[in-house]
Amino acid sequence: MKQFLTxxxxxxxxxxxxxxxxLMLFGLPIAQITLFGFALTNxxxxxxxxxxxxxxxxxxxxxxxxxxxxxxxxxxxxxxxHQQIEEAFKAxxxxxxxxxxxxxxxxxxxxxxxxxxxxxDAADPNTGSTLTTYATSIIRDYQQDVLQSKSLPLSIxxxxxxxxxxxxxxxxxxxxxxxxxxxxxxxxxMTSVSIVKEKEMGTMEVLLVSPFNPFLVILSKAxxxxxxxxxxxxxxxxxxxxxxxxxxxxSVVLLFAESSLLIVTSLALGLLISNSxxxxxxxxxxxxxxxxxxxxxxxxxxxxxxxxxxxxxxxxNLVPAKWYYIIVKSIMIKGLGFSSIWKETLILxxxxxxxxxxxxxxxxxxxx
Amino acid sequence: xxxxxxxxxxxxxxxxSLVAVDNVSLSVNxxxxxxxxxxxxxxxxxxxxILTTLLLPDGGNASVSGYDVVKDYKIIRNHVGYMPGxxxxxxDLSVEENLNFFATLFGTTIKENYDLIKEIYVQxxxxxxxxxxxxxxxxxxxxxxxxxxxxxxxVLFLDEPTTGVDTVSRKEFWEMLKRLKSQGITIMVSTxxxxxATLCERIALIQSGKILSINTxxxxxxxxxxxxxxxxxxxxxGLLKDLRDFGNIESCNAFGEYHHITLSDESDATQHxxxxxxxxxxxxxxxxQSTTPTIEDCFIQLMNNQDGGNSN
Numbered sequence: 001m002k003q004f005l006t007x008x009x010x011x012x013x014x015x016x017x018x019x020x021x022x023l024m025l026f027g028l029p030i031a032q033i034t035l036f037g038f039a040l041t042n043x044x045x046x047x048x049x050x051x052x053x054x055x056x057x058x059x060x061x062x063x064x065x066x067x068x069x070x071x072x073x074x075x076x077x078x079x080x081x082h083q084q085i086e087e088a089f090k091a092x093x094x095x096x097x098x099x100x101x102x103x104x105x106x107x108x109x110x111x112x113x114x115x116x117x118x119x120x121d122a123a124d125p126n127t128g129s130t131l132t133t134y135a136t137s138i139i140r141d142y143q144q145d146v147l148q149s150k151s152l153p154l155s156i157x158x159x160x161x162x163x164x165x166x167x168x169x170x171x172x173x174x175x176x177x178x179x180x181x182x183x184x185x186x187x188x189x190m191t192s193v194s195i196v197k198e199k200e201m202g203t204m205e206v207l208l209v210s211p212f213n214p215f216l217v218i219l220s221k222a223x224x225x226x227x228x229x230x231x232x233x234x235x236x237x238x239x240x241x242x243x244x245x246x247x248x249x250x251s252v253v254l255l256f257a258e259s260s261l262l263i264v265t266s267l268a269l270g271l272l273i274s275n276s277x278x279x280x281x282x283x284x285x286x287x288x289x290x291x292x293x294x295x296x297x298x299x300x301x302x303x304x305x306x307x308x309x310x311x312x313x314x315x316x317n318l319v320p321a322k323w324y325y326i327i328v329k330s331i332m333i334k335g336l337g338f339s340s341i342w343k344e345t346l347i348l349x350x351x352x353x354x355x356x357x358x359x360x361x362x363x364x365x366x367x368x
Numbered sequence: 369x370x371x372x373x374x375x376x377x378x379x380x381x382x383x384x385s386l387v388a389v390d391n392v393s394l395s396v397n398x399x400x401x402x403x404x405x406x407x408x409x410x411x412x413x414x415x416x417x418i419l420t421t422l423l424l425p426d427g428g429n430a431s432v433s434g435y436d437v438v439k440d441y442k443i444i445r446n447h448v449g450y451m452p453g454x455x456x457x458x459x460d461l462s463v464e465e466n467l468n469f470f471a472t473l474f475g476t477t478i479k480e481n482y483d484l485i486k487e488i489y490v491q492x493x494x495x496x497x498x499x500x501x502x503x504x505x506x507x508x509x510x511x512x513x514x515x516x517x518x519x520x521x522x523v524l525f526l527d528e529p530t531t532g533v534d535t536v537s538r539k540e541f542w543e544m545l546k547r548l549k550s551q552g553i554t555i556m557v558s559t560x561x562x563x564x565a566t567l568c569e570r571i572a573l574i575q576s577g578k579i580l581s582i583n584t585x586x587x588x589x590x591x592x593x594x595x596x597x598x599x600x601x602x603x604x605x606g607l608l609k610d611l612r613d614f615g616n617i618e619s620c621n622a623f624g625e626y627h628h629i630t631l632s633d634e635s636d637a638t639q640h641x642x643x644x645x646x647x648x649x650x651x652x653x654x655x656x657q658s659t660t661p662t663i664e665d666c667f668i669q670l671m672n673n674q675d676g677g678n679s680n
Contacts, residue, residue: 006472010461017460202456206515209420209450210473211442365441367422 007220029182033239036174048076049096055104072134096120096131175240176328177301180321184266189287190225191270196283222267229263249335262324268355275362295321371554372396378427379414388414390577401549403568404558411577412558416527420450449521453528455508459501474519485514506537526557542567562664580670598626598659601651610649
C-alpha cells in the first residue's frame, strides 16, 4: 500500500512539474468550453434589421418595441420607403427588414387580420430562415397578447413548445459534447503518454525489475488522472452553469458517477494505446487522430447522427462518447434519473470491461 | 556455488534473422566481480536483459541465485539490482525523491540500508534537491548505482555503467564496485572498454553473440599464443601500410603510440629483415621491441581466430 501511494505521489510530481501537461490538462478544457460556449454557436444574436413602418400606429410600434427588446435583433434604422430597403440590403448591413402597411392597427382590430412583410437576406439560407422564424414568433406573441384582452374570435392556432430548451440555446447542445470530448481526450492522451514515457525513458525497465506488481504501475498511473479529470469535470460544470447559463436539471451525483464511468473507459483506452505503442509521439498521434475526430463526428453534438448514412450510424455506436453524450443530455437538460439511462450506462460498462480485459491481457511484464 | 548460470542461451531478433546471443554458456561465482567485455552490438545488453527477466531467451536455460529466469522471474525481480545501460531514473524528480521512490518500491527505506550506499551517496548528497536530469554524467551514474543498491540486492547487474563517463569518474566507479564486492554482493558488469577488463576478477570476452574466452584477465593474457612486438617510427600511418605488405606479418594493429604486431617467424633474423625492409621504405627512428599483450590484443587475436575458423 505504501508503495502504491509513493507511486501515485510520484505521478503527481510528474504532472505538476511539467508545464505542458498542466496546460493540456487545465487549459484545454477551459479554452474549449469558452470557445464552444461563446464563439461557435449556431444561435444568431444581434442581427441588424430595419423597420419600414407606413402605419406608425399602436400595434406597429409595439411590435417594433418587442423586436428591439429581443436579443436576436438590433434595429439599425427606420426607413420610409421600399427603395431604401433594397439599398440597405445591397449595402450588406442588414439581414432582415420588417414592413408594416398603412392602417395596420385598424386592419388588425376591425378586419381581424393584418399583414406584416418580412424580407430576409437569403444569401445565407439558414440565417435567413432562422431570422424569419424568430421574427414570426415575436409577432405571434404580440398577437396572443392582443387576443387575450379582446373578445376571442374563433380561430385555430398552432402552439409550438420547444421542450427542455424553450429558448433554443446552443449551449445545451455543446456543453455535454465538450464534456465528452475533454474527458476522453485528457484521460486517453495523458495515460497513454505517461505510460509510454516510462518505456521511452527506460524507467519501465527498472520498474519491471522490482517486486512492484506491473498491474499496480498501471493502476497508480490511473489514479492521478482520474482525480485530475474529476477536477476538470467540476471546472467545466461550474463554467457552464455560471458563465453559459447551462442548467443541471438532474442529479449532480448521478452526473459525476456517469462521468467517472467514462473516465474509466478512457483510462482503459489510454492503457490499450500505450501497450501497443513504443514512442510518445505515436501514442499522442494515435490518441488525437483516433479519438478527437471520431468523438467530434460521431457524438452527435456537431452533426446530427440521424442524418448520417447507415454505416456511419453503426460506427457511431462504437464511440463511447456517443453514449455518454446521451446520458449527460438526459441528466443535465431533461433532468431524468438512472431508470431512463440504464441502457446507455450498461453499454458503457460493457465497453469499459472489454477494453480493460484486452489491455490487461496485452500488458507486457517483459520488454520487447 | 554459482550465483549466475547461463546454459546455451540463445536470443534472436527479427524472426530469427538476427542472432544476438549465440549459445552462450557461462557461470559467475558467488561474491565474484565478473566482467562481460565486448564491443557495441556484441550481445551484452541482451544477456543482461535475459538475466534480469526482461527478455525471454529463445533457447537454453539461465538462472540467477538458483532461480530460473523464466519460471521464477518474480523471485529474481525481488533480489537483483539492475542498472540499465541508459540512465533510467526519473529526470524530473530530485536526487532524494528518486532514491526514496526506489527504496519504497522495494519495500525498504534509505535508512535501513544506508550503510551500503553511504560512501557513494555522500558524494551526491550536496545535490540532493537537484533534479536528476540536471546532474552530470558521473553523478547520474552514482545516483543510479545508489538506486540499484538501495534494497541490498544479492546480485548486481550493471550494463555498461561507465559508458559516457569521464576517466576520473570511471576510476572512482570501479573502486566503488570493489568495495561493494567486499560486502559479499555478486556483481556482473559489462563494458566496451578493454582497459577495464583487468579490474574484474574474471572476464568473458564476447563478440557477435559468441563467447571468445572466459578466464581471469591474467590467464587471458597468458594464453596469448605468440610473442607480441611493439613497433614505431616517425611515420606511423605509412608504417601500418608498409607493415601489412611485409611477408612475415601475421597481424598488425594500431595501438596508441605503437603498432602491435605478431610475426609468423619470430627469429632474430626475421626481426632484422623487417627493420631493413622498413628502412628501405624510408622509415626513420624505428623501434621494435617485444611487449606484454593487453586484453585488447587478446580480444583481437581471438576474434581473428574465430573469423578464420568460421570462413573455413
